[in-house]
Amino acid sequence: MKTNFNINNLVRENIKSLKPYSSARDEYKDATSDDMIFLDANENPFENGVNRYPDPQQNAVKDLLSKIKKVDKKNILLGNGSDEVLDLIFRAFCEPNKDNVITLPPTYGMYDVLAKINAIENRTVLLTENFQPKVEEILDKVDVNSMVLFLCSPNNPSGNSFSRKSVEKLLNRFNGLVVIDEAYIDFSEEKSWLERLEEFPNLIITQTLSKAYGLAGIRLGVCYASQEIINILNKIKPPYNVNELTQQRAVDRLQKVEEVQEEIIKIKGERNQLLEKLKQINFINTIYPTDCNFVLVKVDDATKRYNQLIEQGIVIRNRTTQPLCENCLRFTIGTQIENKRLISVLTAIQ
Numbered sequence: 418m419k420t421n422f423n424i425n426n427l428v429r430e431n432i433k434s435l436k437p438y439s440s441a442r443d444e445y446k447d448a449t450s451d452d453m454i455f456l457d458a459n460e461n462p463f464e465n466g467v468n469r470y471p472d473p474q475q476n477a478v479k480d481l482l483s484k485i486k487k488v489d490k491k492n493i494l495l496g497n498g499s500d501e502v503l504d505l506i507f508r509a510f511c512e513p514n515k516d517n518v519i520t521l522p523p524t525y526g527m528y529d530v531l532a533k534i535n536a537i538e539n540r541t542v543l544l545t546e547n548f549q550p551k552v553e554e555i556l557d558k559v560d561v562n563s564m565v566l567f568l569c570s571p572n573n574p575s576g577n578s579f580s581r582k583s584v585e586k587l588l589n590r591f592n593g594l595v596v597i598d599e600a601y602i603d604f605s606e607e608k609s610w611l612e613r614l615e616e617f618p619n620l621i622i623t624q625t626l627s628k629a630y631g632l633a634g635i636r637l638g639v640c641y642a643s644q645e646i647i648n649i650l651n652k653i654k655p656p657y658n659v660n661e662l663t664q665q666r667a668v669d670r671l672q673k674v675e676e677v678q679e680e681i682i683k684i685k686g687e688r689n690q691l692l693e694k695l696k697q698i699n700f701i702n703t704i705y706p707t708d709c710n711f712v713l714v715k716v717d718d719a720t721k722r723y724n725q726l727i728e729q730g731i732v733i734r735n736r737t738t739q740p741l742c743e744n745c746l747r748f749t750i751g752t753q754i755e756n757k758r759l760i761s762v763l764t765a766i767q
């Protein structure tokens with residue numbers, strides 16, 4: 418249990434004193450009663466399914482997530498993709514041109530982009546050769562203006578999960594916020610950090626419906642944190658940041674989690690077969706362990722192989738310019754037919 422942590426020391430002054438915009442639907446929340454007449458929000462009264470503003474608190478989606486993930490609703494905030502959630506974290510806690518965040522390359526590119534957009538210094542500490550966090554070096558980089566540490570686990574693009582011991586040490590010893598980006602957790606053999614949420618008042622977990630849940634097109638990201646942190650983020654989020662169509666499609670999908678589970682099992686099965694077949698490709702020198710729906714491999718010449726695949730109509734990700742990823746390519750796991758085609762092209766270009 419982490420004690421002596423006070424979130425108020427991290428919130429920007431302008432956010433502390435902010436009185437949030439109050440939307441029409443915030444003021445009258447019980448919008449479900451059928452006998453009410455709504456003349457408050459200047460909407461068009463003719464029903465077409467989306468003529469009303471969406472629920473600003475996305476209660477139907479949160480009820481389902483709360484049940485599936487076994488987290489209290491008051492610990493959940495939803496965003497227009499996890500990218501919006503990450504941006505809200507910057508804007509609530511990082512003072513432009515003063516504060517800094519810490520990230521561990523090679524990792525998800527949005528942390529650095531968001532730092533730049535928000536005029537926040539991004540202090541980087543490379544992962545080890547095995548793509549694990551260097552705990553002592555990270556803590557050495559911390560100063561009084563280090564507000565957020567981003568841990569992507571399982572990590573994109575390497576595919577591995579971070580050691581639980583290292584993550585726990587960082588949660589205990591870093592007194593800023595620790596964001597664990599769990600975009601790929603549903604493919605992982607490791608447990609989510611969600612069950613430890615109550616132990617660490619500085620922990621924020623982000624997840625998404627874009628990967629395992631198969632809903633990248635609707636843009637729905639999820640943030641789990643203490644009620645205090647959620648309240649602060651709620652204060653600054655745009656009132657209707659998750660649109661009605663997104664909420665409806667998310668509810669449909671979350672009511673059928675068995676289908677999601679079946680797809681995850683299929684993808685993991687395909688992943689294991691692909692990993693076996695990749696061993697036969699002689700220009701692949703390393704196949705990195707993966708807890709995700711993608712695999713990183715090191716080849717003889719990444720750019721040459723990337724171009725050869727493009728010529729054959731297969732688009733993959735060339736990660737060769739990323740630190741520790743020289744000559745690395747990232748393959749997403751596709752359908753059985755797509756993966757077979759990938760293997761046959763890789764075999765043909767040897």
Ligand SMILES: *Cc1c(COP(=O)(O)O)cnc(C)c1O
Nearest residue numbers: 498499500525573600625627638
């Ligand atoms: C894909 C991905 C996301 C997802 O972002 P959304 O905005 O929710 O689609 C977040 N983090 C990582 C590491 C990812 O790879």
